[in-house]
Amino acid sequence: MPPGTGRADPYRVWLSEVMLQQTTVAAVKDYFIRFTTLWPRIEDLAAAEDARVMAEWAGLGYYARARNLLACARKVAETGGFPDTRTGLRALPGIGPYTSAAIAAIAHDQPETVVDGNVERVVARLFAVETALPAAKAELTALAETLTPRKRPGDYAQAMMDLGATICTPRSPACGICPLIADCDARARGIAADLPRKAPKAPRPERRGIAWVARHGQSLLLEQRPAKGLLGGTLAFPSTGWDGRELPPPGAAQWRELGEVRHVFTHFNLSLRVMLGDLTGNPERGALVPLRQIDRDALPGLMRKVWDMARPEIAA
DNA sequence: CATGCGTGGAG
């Protein structure tokens, strides 16, 4: 949306902002095009099946966003449209302090203060705030609010985020070409690159588990994971030992270990042993899916790794 | 306020 264009379609603003939560523009781009092509209006998305939306979201991560996306779309479609105030937006599933302000500012050009990671960094440097995040969050928000203009607040919000993304970057900020260099306290004190300070992070523990690729003729056993928790609502091979669930393996005469896949989650590293076997009876959970119907793109990243390991071992 | 929640890219 070019600057000065005025109102933007709230549906598209909302969809892009949700996709961009903790996710890079590069990663979002194709997903956004795909979603808006499949579902041009929020009513179209509201009418979609859960599994279809989860499949289209697969690979983008943070799957609670997809579940909240659908819940939000259905609520908005029911009530006839998006709220046009930050408070109204804030009450919807998946829309928090950042996204509500972003939609109000960008789609409705309201003078709401948008504070994302970029703005936190820009403001921390402008005012040389040395308190570490996340404790500094409230102070940074209050300082940011003093900057929000009455004119073109939507363009201003986007400009602040762009400044943080391209010039006031986390490492080696390009202060030499920054339009705010004359106002920047951190720059004046030579500590721009050290801000914002952050509380140290806990090390990521290792976890191990097993995934079963259970074959039955020309079909494999897949399951929809429980809606809450890790990879909630996504399509997956049955597995256990790594996510707090302890479930028995599907019944097979014998299992052959194909190898291990590694995966990094936000708060732990995972080694998952991949076992291949032939089902002896009817599976107690999940559903048999014909091989040619299995869409790699509909699987979350971890399960794509399992699939890629098993695929060559499975007869066409 | 701390924790849980994905993934891929940059340095």
Next chain:
DNA sequence: TCTCCAAGCAT
């Protein structure tokens, strides 16, 4: 290889 992290939200 490893660390950091990207336009956060829910609980």
